[in-house]
Amino acid sequence: MSVTVSTPSPREIRMVRTFAAPRERVFAALTEPALLKNWYGAKGWWLTDAEIDLRVGGAWRFVSAGPGGITMASGGVYREIAPPSRLVYTERFDDQWYAGESLVTAELTGATTLTTTLLFETREIRDHVLRSPMERGLGESYARLDTLFSERTES
Numbered sequence: 001m002s003v004t005v006s007t008p009s010p011r012e013i014r015m016v017r018t019f020a021a022p023r024e025r026v027f028a029a030l031t032e033p034a035l036l037k038n039w040y041g042a043k044g045w046w047l048t049d050a051e052i053d054l055r056v057g058g059a060w061r062f063v064s065a066g067p068g069g070i071t072m073a074s075g076g077v078y079r080e081i082a083p084p085s086r087l088v089y090t091e092r093f094d095d096q097w098y099a100g101e102s103l104v105t106a107e108l109t110g111a112t113t114l115t116t117t118l119l120f121e122t123r124e125i126r127d128h129v130l131r132s133p134m135e136r137g138l139g140e141s142y143a144r145l146d147t148l149f150s151e152r153t154e155s
Contacts, residue, residue: 001146003139010123013130015116017142021149023108027084029145030106039144040064042137045072056081060089076101084108091118100125 004016019026029035033050040047041064048071049063061075073094080088087106103119120126 001142003135003142005135007126007130008117011120011126013118013120013126013134015118015135015138016113018111018113019142019146019149021112023084023112025149026108026112026114026145027087029148030087031083035148036062039148040141041066041144042133042140045137054078054081076104079103 001018006014006016008014021029029039031052031054033052036050037047040050040062045064045066047062048065049061051059051061053059056078058078059075060078061073063071063073065071074091076090076092078087078089080086085108087104089104090101091104092101100121102121102125105117105119107115107117109115118126118129120129
């Protein structure tokens with residue numbers, strides 16, 4: 001399955017992907033550090049540190065390692081948490097990746113569709129993100145998540 005990416009407004013990116021797992025499992029995979037370390041990241045990237053204070057006002061921070069020892073870090077604050085259907089949080093990457101903060105809304109519906117909407121401060125920042133390898137990386141990351149779900153089903 002691939003990720004469907006659209007731009008519903010001049011400052012938004014919307015990404016939609018369906019998983020063969022119940023909403024509770026997908027929500028856990030988005031919010032539990034031990035699970036995130038098993039799937040989060042594009043090919044060649046691995047989440048090395050995941051700190052999550054899963055409460056409204058709580059902070060999160062991820063650090064990933066990639067090819068040649070390069071690192072990428074991001075973090076933010078949770079604004080809304082409604083397991084297993086909705087997460088709203090801010091996201092800011094370290095300066096070398098992209099400047100600005102986005103508001104992320106992740107909604108889990110149906111059987112199980114994850115719709116993630118990123119709202120950026122400006123259209124220019126949104127367009128910068130669209131030109132990045134974000135869509136490819138997210139697709140590779142979600143493929144790893146599919147593998148995690150299938151491995152847990154078989155055991």
